[in-house]
Amino acid sequence: MVNKNRPDPKIITTETIAKTRLFHVERVNLHFSNGVETYYERLKGSPRSAVLIVPMLDRKTVLLIREYAVGTERYELALPKGHVEAEEDLLAAANREIMEEVGYGAHRLTYLTSFTLAPGYMSHHIHVVLAEDLYEEHRDGDEPEEIEVVPWKLSKLTDLIERQDCTEARSIAALFMIKERFNK
Numbered sequence: 001m002v003n004k005n006r007p008d009p010k011i012i013t014t015e016t017i018a019k020t021r022l023f024h025v026e027r028v029n030l031h032f033s034n035g036v037e038t039y040y041e042r043l044k045g046s047p048r049s050a051v052l053i054v055p056m057l058d059r060k061t062v063l064l065i066r067e068y069a070v071g072t073e074r075y076e077l078a079l080p081k082g083h084v085e086a087e088e089d090l091l092a093a094a095n096r097e098i099m100e101e102v103g104y105g106a107h108r109l110t111y112l113t114s115f116t117l118a119p120g121y122m123s124h125h126i127h128v129v130l131a132e133d134l135y136e137e138h139r140d141g142d143e144p145e146e147i148e149v150v151p152w153k154l155s156k157l158t159d160l161i162e163r164q165d166c167t168e169a170r171s172i173a174a175l176f177m178i179k180e181r182f183n184k
Contacts, residue, residue, distance in 0.1 A: 007033050017041065045124035049084040051094045052115070052170055054178050055102055055131040057151060062175065063102050063134075066148040066165070077150060077160070078168040079175070081126065082141075094129035100141030102149050106131035112177065115170050128174045130181075154179045 009030040018025040024044040031037050055063040062079075069076040080101040084093040091109040099105050110130040117124055152160055157175055160166050 009033070012037070041121065043122045043124070045122065046083070048086070049090065049093075050081060050124070050126045051084060051090060051097060052079050052081040052126045052128050052174055053094045053098050053131050054079055054112075054128065054174050055098050055104060055106065055134060056178070057104075057134060059182055060153055060155065061151050062154060062178070063098075063104065064150045064152050064160075064166075064171075065101050066150055067101075067143065068145070069168075072167065075165060076168055077152075077163065077166040078171040081170075084127075090127050091129060094127075094131060096139065097141075098131055098134075099137050099139040101143065101147050103136060103138040104131075104134040105137040107133035107135065112174075115173060117170065126170060128170075128177070130178065154182065 009032045012029040012031055014026050014028050016024065017027050026042050026044050027039055028042060029037065029039045057063055064077050065080050066075050066077050068074070069078075080098050082093070082097040082101070084090060085096075088096075090111060094109055095105055108131070110132070112128040112130055114125045114127045116122065117126070154175070157179055160175070161172055166172070
């Protein structure tokens with residue numbers, strides 16, 4: 001039986017083992033309460049937060065984006081997302097990102113939750129924001145090419161996740177959260 005009240009492992013040392021413009025890899029030496037000492041490597045998250053936005057055109061239609069994802073080396077359908085700039089509020093960042101990526105702003109923004117991508121080796125969090133009561137407004141962003149906007153019915157989520165070009169798990173989880181929320 002696992003002791004639910006066991007203490008967190010103690011961090012003995014943390015050292016940077018690689019750093020690039022986007023990635024910071026650390027080696028973390030740990031001491032567990034049972035006496036075991038070991039190390040893990042992790043991707044340290046950016047000090048800036050990030051937002052994932054669920055822009056709802058209406059209660060049945062979400063606006064997805066199709067943009068190039070270098071990790072999968074193809075265009076992917078996903079929700080718009082981006083970094084929170086220094087001194088920028090989460091909701092203001094969400095609104096800016098959808099203006100840049102989708103061409104809409106939102107009169108109503110609701111913080112829902114935050115997700116981790118792979119907590120076993122990444123410290124990155126992304127905050128999920130619901131955007132409703134949309135109005136047309138486009139702002140220039142930092143994308144290297146124009147992003148295609150794809151309206152999608154929430155009733156067709158199963159069709160969406162069966163596609164080969166929709167594999168971004170944070171987007172899929174957020175979409176199912178919204179579908180559940182609207183079905184209540």
